[in-house]
Amino acid sequence: MECNRSNKMPSISKSKIAISPCAENTINPIRKLVDQLIINPNPTKRLLKLNIGDPSVFGNFNPPPEVIKAVSDNLQTSCYGYIPAHGLIPTREAIANFYTTEKSPLTFEDVYITSGCSDALRVAMDCLGSEKGNILLPKPGFPLYQTIAGNRGIPVKFYNLLSEEDWVIDLKHLEQLIDENTAAILVTNPSNPCGSAFSVKHQMEILRVAEKHNLPIIADEIYQNMVFEGDSKSFGELSTNVPILSCGGLAKRWLVPGWRVGWLIVHDRHERLSQVKDGLIRLCQVILGANALIQGAVPQILATVPQSFYKDTVTRLKKAADILYSELKNIPQIRPFMPKGAMYMMVQIKVEELHDINDDMEFVEKLIEEQSVFPLPANIFGIPNYVRLVLTAPEDILREACKRIAEFCDVHKLRNLPKRSRGCP
Ligand SMILES: Cc1ncc(COP(=O)(O)O)c(C=O)c1O
Structure with missing residues (x-):
């Protein structure tokens, strides 16, 4: 066999390594x-x-002792291995029970565990949007939506929130933006950055627009129930015909943003989301699932933290x-x-x-x-x-x-x- 006996080193290139369009657009x-x-x-x-x-x-603003205890107890019993990428069944079950209402009963099969609410948003946007399918976003709005869309090459359009009317959605503007390629409407309620919380009446108006145009809603509900007066309803609870992908997590209500456990709850209406549910599982598999120790503690957290x-x-x-x-x-x-x-x-x-x-x-x-x-x-x-x-x-x-x-x-x-x-x- 012929081998290269030359001692000469190949010349070292000093040119910069290029980054991909995906990185460039993130x-x-x-x-x-x-x-x-x-x-x-x-x-x-x-x-x-x-x-x-x-x-x-x-x-x-610290998490309550019950949250710490739940993780510490789970540390004793938690396994060290990989778990299903879209979450442990007892965790999914506990979340389904926690958010079940009379009008919107949930089972563990409607819940997907993600690495924070950001990851739930990533999975939801990735599942519904595409290079051809645009997603409508609030303005002003949480900037991560654009980061995700840019990373996936999903086109976005911005609908206005009306500062003089408690930051409600300008429904006329929203409707004007909808075209034949619109894949979903994303809403944030309560809102970062506005600190607004929609009335049920306004939520119903938004649902009517989505229903008229046959569009699903991605509801960023990470601040759900964090309202200063009255009751807070999720879009899933209120929807009778519109499919809802609700994104939430432990970060804000339980005050542990660093623990990186979130969830996506599917409120299927008229059983239209079977393909979407399959897509969500595939997309959860991209990162082999969220932190097992913390998600394993979720059932105890939800059962023990006092009102x-x-x-x-x-x-x-x-x-x-x-x-x-x-x-x-x-x-x-x-x-x-x-x-x-x-x-x-x-x-x-x-x-x-x-x-x-x-x-x-x-x-x-x-x-x-x-x-x-x-x-x-x-x-x-x-x-x-x-x-x-x-x-x-x-x-x-x-x-x-x-x-x-x-x-x-x-x-x-x-x-x-x-x-x-x-x-x-
Ligand atoms: C509106 C909104 N959605 C999602 C997130 C991200 O949540 P997580 O830390 O669970 O990824 C935040 C964080 O500030 C937020 O304000």
């Missing part, structure tokens, strides 16, 4: 915008970060919203929108009332630089000149942030001077 708008932001806090003031929708960051815990979380979020609203509503240059649920408040920036600030990005950059307060510019969610504040910070931080925002607005308020544009000295 864009997280939050990262993109935060990368553009100039974050230079005032060194004399403690940085108050009201930008992250993670309830665990301040240490004041008082859920109630207390919502009461405290509402109190935080009340503090922010009452402190911010009297500042003439901004306008807070009182939330009805979830963990966020949207605040409009009246740029015409500020002499040297032209948009939400500039507002946030200067607010960080001068006052070390960091809200999220709502450009990230698709609308300009709003910022989003989180409700999960402790009361003293919220009050301090409001005081600094008031001082900031007073310094920058319009004083009969010609308005300067971004970039001018």
Whole structure:
């Protein structure tokens, strides 16, 4: 056999390795915008970060002891191996029982366990959307929907939410966007970033539009039941004819976003979803399933966490919203929108009332630089000149942030001077 006895090494290429179109088109708008932001806090003031929708960051919203105990008990009995990719049957059963209502009975076969609600959204969008089948998304909306769609090459169109009407869906606009290639309508209720919660009447109006156009709904219900007043209904409970793929998880209501267990609940109507159900199983298999230890603890979590815990979380979020609203509503240059649920408040920036600030990005950059307060510019969610504040910070931080925002607005308020544009000295 002939062999190459040359000692000469092949020349090493220094050219960059190209990335795939899939990687290229996977864009997280939050990262993109935060990368553009100039974050230079005032060194004399403690940085108050009201930008992250993670309830665990301040240490004041913790999971209840029953949640910790359930995982610790499960650690003793849990197996170490792979489990079915779409979830353990007892876990699926427990979730089906937890969300069953008289009008919408569920069995374990309607439940798919995913790696967080994000993964449930990925599976749902991937199962219904395609390069030809567009999905309608809310504006303002949670940016991950775009990240998933970009990654899969699914075209999206944005329907407006109406700020002056408690962020309800502009149904006329929604209908105008529907075409013969529309595959699904995605709705978020309660909403990140708006903090809104739809009335049952509005949910029924949305269902009527979906029914008229024969479209399924992907309902992002990760904040389900986290409403400040009244009852919260899921789209699955209300739908009689529209197929619903409801996405949820442990992250927000049980305050453990890092544990990465979510679920997708299928509310099949008129047994139209047999192919979809098969597709969901296939798509769950892409990652060989979610964390077995945590999902194994879910039945105990759902059985043992007392109602008082859920109630207390919502009461405290509402109190935080009340503090922010009452402190911010009297500042003439901004306008807070009182939330009805979830963990966020949207605040409009009246740029015409500020002499040297032209948009939400500039507002946030200067607010960080001068006052070390960091809200999220709502450009990230698709609308300009709003910022989003989180409700999960402790009361003293919220009050301090409001005081600094008031001082900031007073310094920058319009004083009969010609308005300067971004970039001018
Ligand atoms: C509206 C919405 N959907 C989904 C998610 C993601 O949830 P998870 O952490 O379970 O993936 C979030 C997280 O902030 C969210 O706000």
